[in-house]
Amino acid sequence: MSVGDYPRVRLAHVHSETSLELVVFSSTTTRYSLHPLPVRRPASGVVEDVVSCGSCGTTVKIRVFSPRLRWQLKLCWFSVFLIGVVIEAVAVNYQVVLDDQDKARALQYLLYIPGCIGLTAAIIGLIRFFTEDGVRLPSYLRDSRHRLRRR
Numbered sequence: 001m002s003v004g005d006y007p008r009v010r011l012a013h014v015h016s017e018t019s020l021e022l023v024v025f026s027s028t029t030t031r032y033s034l035h036p037l038p039v040r041r042p043a044s045g046v047v048e049d050v051v052s053c054g055s056c057g058t059t060v061k062i063r064v065f066s067p068r069l070r071w072q073l074k075l076c077w078f079s080v081f082l083i084g085v086v087i088e089a090v091a092v093n094y095q096v097v098l099d100d101q102d103k104a105r106a107l108q109y110l111l112y113i114p115g116c117i118g119l120t121a122a123i124i125g126l127i128r129f130f131t132e133d134g135v136r137l138p139s140y141l142r143d144s145r146h147r148l149r150r151r
């Protein structure tokens with residue numbers, strides 16, 4: 001599976017973020033500009049490089065994974081998806097079985113916890129499987145002005 005010599009994701013410089021919070025709804029509007037990441041994927045392993053932001057000129061250290069490592073990361077995220085689906089399916093199955101019996105009502109409600117965990121893991125794993133590009137920025141806590149975006 002060919003992924004190209006350069007990452008598809010781009011460096012996003014965040015200009016502003018505004019949040020709108022209503023009683024049951026919240027929305028965040030982020031204004032950012034995108035800049036390419038001119039770092040060639042290594043043949044194997046991980047390469048660290050420094051890129052300059054086109055908006056503010058700040059240098060940002062990024063790590064770019066080889067195509068093979070990128071594919072392994074995608075498989076890890078797909079594994080998270082599958083594990084989440086199995087946990088959710090087992091939890092729902094036991095809930096249905098317990099629903100036929102009048103006893104063990106508390107256990108039936110406790111099964112919502114692993115069900116929610118499984119569903120969350122499945123959603124996160126699936127999203128990350130499709131969006132993983134094998135590029136990492138330093139910690140979000142250290143630099144909240146720069147992120148990775150696909151478009």
Ligand SMILES: [Zn+2]
Pocket residue numbers: 013014053054055056057058145146
């Ligand atoms: Zn910037």
